[in-house]
Amino acid sequence: xxxxxxxxKVFNAGTVNxxxxxxxxxxxxxxxxxxxxxxxxxxxxxxxxxxxxxxxxPDSGRxxxxxxxxxxxxxxxRSVYIGRMFQDPLKGTAPHxxxxxxxxxxxxxxxxxxxxSRISRKDEQLFQDQLKMxxxxxxxxxxxxVGTLSGGQxxxxxxxxxxxxxxxLLLLDEHTAALDPAAANKVMELTNRIVSEHHMTCMMxxxxxKQAIQTGNRTLMMKDGQIVLDLxxxxxxxxxxxxxxxxxxxxxxxxxxxxxxxxxx
Numbered sequence: 001x002x003x004x005x006x007x008x009k010v011f012n013a014g015t016v017n018x019x020x021x022x023x024x025x026x027x028x029x030x031x032x033x034x035x036x037x038x039x040x041x042x043x044x045x046x047x048x049x050x051x052x053x054x055x056x057x058p059d060s061g062r063x064x065x066x067x068x069x070x071x072x073x074x075x076x077x078r079s080v081y082i083g084r085m086f087q088d089p090l091k092g093t094a095p096h097x098x099x100x101x102x103x104x105x106x107x108x109x110x111x112x113x114x115x116x117s118r119i120s121r122k123d124e125q126l127f128q129d130q131l132k133m134x135x136x137x138x139x140x141x142x143x144x145x146v147g148t149l150s151g152g153q154x155x156x157x158x159x160x161x162x163x164x165x166x167x168x169l170l171l172l173d174e175h176t177a178a179l180d181p182a183a184a185n186k187v188m189e190l191t192n193r194i195v196s197e198h199h200m201t202c203m204m205x206x207x208x209x210k211q212a213i214q215t216g217n218r219t220l221m222m223k224d225g226q227i228v229l230d231l232x233x234x235x236x237x238x239x240x241x242x243x244x245x246x247x248x249x250x251x252x253x254x255x256x257x258x259x260x261x262x263x264x265x
Contacts, residue, residue, distance in 0.1 A: 002029040007061035021047040022225040034202045034216030044225035054078040083162030085175040092158030095147030103127045106161035152183025172204040209241045
């Protein structure tokens, strides 16, 4: 279970560029929750992810994971049990290393400490089996550099790397937004399958309102560094985009103003 208690982060405090990115935010996430998060640019979505992943130390508040305070733990330590994917397919892989070497790095980092040179035939078979699941033919190309792959192939590979040892928490930061529709649908299909099979706790930022209310079991909407809507259970069942926008309007007394999100199918 993830508990975020009174989290606050201000960038450039005391200057003309001061930005309150997250303000007194509290959130409890149960094991197995699959949460979608929407909000305008600057709402604090990625800042929240950065705090959870350990990119910075918050100004106040604390972050608890399975009862352990990880607020001051560095990001490289958290990466052992927190998986993360970004919008840019180039961020999650090492382009000059092979597919096999990229998978090996992820596998060894997440709880299988051994030198890269000690990858066994059993390990390679695991990598091959995982790659077959993508249905992209990458299981026959394990020795090619990742830099030769398409964006969709690299993002699918990054998904495998983030989950080859199932993490306690998976953070998806608009991980399909940079892909063409076919590749995006494929990566989302794989995401849902992996999250479901491993009963994984997952948080996903999306710009697509339809995706936000149809994926997972809970939807959050953020504004000005705070959570203004938290929808689950019966309240989320049969929810429409129009319902979501109306609830946002009633809760904030403002219109939702992000064209990128509103125009997404």
